[in-house]
Amino acid sequence: MKTIFEKIRKYNLWDGQSFSAGYKREMYLAQIQKYIGNKLVKVIVGQRRSGKSYILRQIMEYLTGVQNVNPINIFYFNKEFTAFDEINNAEKLEALFKYYMAQFEVSGKIFLFLDEIQNIKDWERFVNSYSQDFTAEYEFFVTGSNSKLLSGELSTLLSGRFVEFEILPFSLFEFAGFYKREINKNLFLDYLKLGGLPEMLNFIDEEIRVHYVEDLKNTIVLRDIVQRKQIKDLTLFEDIFTFVTLNRGNLTSLLAIVKYFKSRQIKTNYETLSTYIGYLLETFVVHQVQRYDLKAKQALGGVSKYYLNDLAFKNYIFGFYPTDLGYHLENFVFLQLKRSGYRISVGVINQKEIDFIAQKSDKTVYVQVSWLLNNSETLAREFDNLLAIKDNYEKIVVTMDESKFSDYEGIKHFRPWELNLIL
Numbered sequence: 001m002k003t004i005f006e007k008i009r010k011y012n013l014w015d016g017q018s019f020s021a022g023y024k025r026e027m028y029l030a031q032i033q034k035y036i037g038n039k040l041v042k043v044i045v046g047q048r049r050s051g052k053s054y055i056l057r058q059i060m061e062y063l064t065g066v067q068n069v070n071p072i073n074i075f076y077f078n079k080e081f082t083a084f085d086e087i088n089n090a091e092k093l094e095a096l097f098k099y100y101m102a103q104f105e106v107s108g109k110i111f112l113f114l115d116e117i118q119n120i121k122d123w124e125r126f127v128n129s130y131s132q133d134f135t136a137e138y139e140f141f142v143t144g145s146n147s148k149l150l151s152g153e154l155s156t157l158l159s160g161r162f163v164e165f166e167i168l169p170f171s172l173f174e175f176a177g178f179y180k181r182e183i184n185k186n187l188f189l190d191y192l193k194l195g196g197l198p199e200m201l202n203f204i205d206e207e208i209r210v211h212y213v214e215d216l217k218n219t220i221v222l223r224d225i226v227q228r229k230q231i232k233d234l235t236l237f238e239d240i241f242t243f244v245t246l247n248r249g250n251l252t253s254l255l256a257i258v259k260y261f262k263s264r265q266i267k268t269n270y271e272t273l274s275t276y277i278g279y280l281l282e283t284f285v286v287h288q289v290q291r292y293d294l295k296a297k298q299a300l301g302g303v304s305k306y307y308l309n310d311l312a313f314k315n316y317i318f319g320f321y322p323t324d325l326g327y328h329l330e331n332f333v334f335l336q337l338k339r340s341g342y343r344i345s346v347g348v349i350n351q352k353e354i355d356f357i358a359q360k361s362d363k364t365v366y367v368q369v370s371w372l373l374n375n376s377e378t379l380a381r382e383f384d385n386l387l388a389i390k391d392n393y394e395k396i397v398v399t400m401d402e403s404k405f406s407d408y409e410g411i412k413h414f415r416p417w418e419l420n421l422i423l
Contacts, residue, residue, distance in 0.1 A: 004096055011076055011081070013076075016071070021061050022051065025055055025167075032059060035163050036063075039139065041141075042139075042163060043162050044143045044144075046166055046168065046284055047168075049199055052145075052167050059141060060076065063111060076113040090121065094126055110136075111139050114127070128158055131161070172336075174196070175194075179201075194209075197213070200312060221238070231279075236266065244306050252305070254270055286307065286308055286309065287306065287334070289356075290345055290346070291345065293349075294357070294389060299345070307334045329371055329400065333356065336416075336423065337358045344356055349388050353385065365395075365423075367395075367396055382399075383408060396414055397413050398415070399413065400415065
């Protein structure tokens with residue numbers, strides 16, 4: 001254990017070292033800081049390389065710099081580091097933690113930061129045991145790259161004694177802050193092409209960006225999914241990833257995708273397709289949005305839409321084309337709504353489609369998205385669909401038009417970079 005302890009030592013603050021905390025994710029930090037100081041386990045989830053580890057370092061920086069926590073009382077462990085491969089279950093993690101406490105004779109509250117915790121077998125029992133220990137003070141911050149992190153034993157063991165935060169890549173606002181640029185149309189167009197993967201924004205060379213995104217995709221697909229789920233048909237899984245990526249924002253059904261593959265002599269079935277897409281959803285690479293019937297007030301199964309967690313997956317693996325812009329705009333609006341804490345569905349009323357129904361607490365917003373309102377047909381489609389809804393909730397249209405339209409029967413017009421003003 002001594003050897004492992006010496007390895008982990010260089011990643012902690014115990015000897016006075018400091019680490020880069022990256023660009024401050026102010027929105028997430030504000031959300032998490034509200035929960036600091038209690039026994040709730042802070043669970044931070046999200047796609048790989050969306051910035052979870054940096055947020056942990058920013059929280060540690062806050063604890064030592066603002067809360068005056070002794071660095072000795074902060075224990076950080078990242079299972080992604082190969083140096084810690086032998087710490088693969090809860091018993092070994094506990095042995096390492098006890099060794100740390102003995103070495104420093106730690107007194108007072110201990111803050112534990114466990115990064116990519118899903119790689120530790122039975123980690124739930126370790127977290128539950130210490131977080132609920134009423135004889136001592138332990139506060140946990142854990143991260144994971146799988147949405148099923150809380151679907152199993154942890155949710156049963158803790159039964160509500162945790163709070164979850166989903167981390168998305170940089171928003172347009174953060175993108176502008178990172179580059180120290182004004183938020184406007186030109187910045188927005190750059191954002192649609194580059195995406196918001198925090199680390200990738202440090203690269204200037206396009207070839208390096210391509211390699212970075214391909215490496216990220218391969219890590220998620222090959223290591224996080226194919227190996228762990230023991231998928232035998234890698235080619236089929238890659239084909240499904242390609243289909244979902246290229247058809248982001250399109251209404252589709254699993255049966256339709258099965259027929260599509262069969263028409264191209266690719267063998268699959270409903271069950272396999274459903275399972276494989278489920279694996280992609282678990283890693284946060286894509287998000288599924290289901291339809292909702294506004295008249296019947298019920299969810300509609302069968303047909304849904306898929307959106308990318310970051311547009312870099314499309315642009316740097318399959319290319320970026322002018323024809324992508326409309327789909328990218330809709331994907332951007334979806335992510336902005338999700339980032340703002342809304343539950344999102346695709347609306348259906350009188351056989352008309354409402355791009356997004358966004359709801360949180362007592363607020364509902366109906367959103368239509370179009371690249372430009374450049375003809376009467378497009379204008380009628382976007383506004384008439386919203387006018388078919390007879391309640392008094394907020395209705396907006398998001399487009400790239402240079403000039404803003406006046407409010408029409410309560411429907412407001414916004415450019416995409418203005419959404420943060422109303423959401």
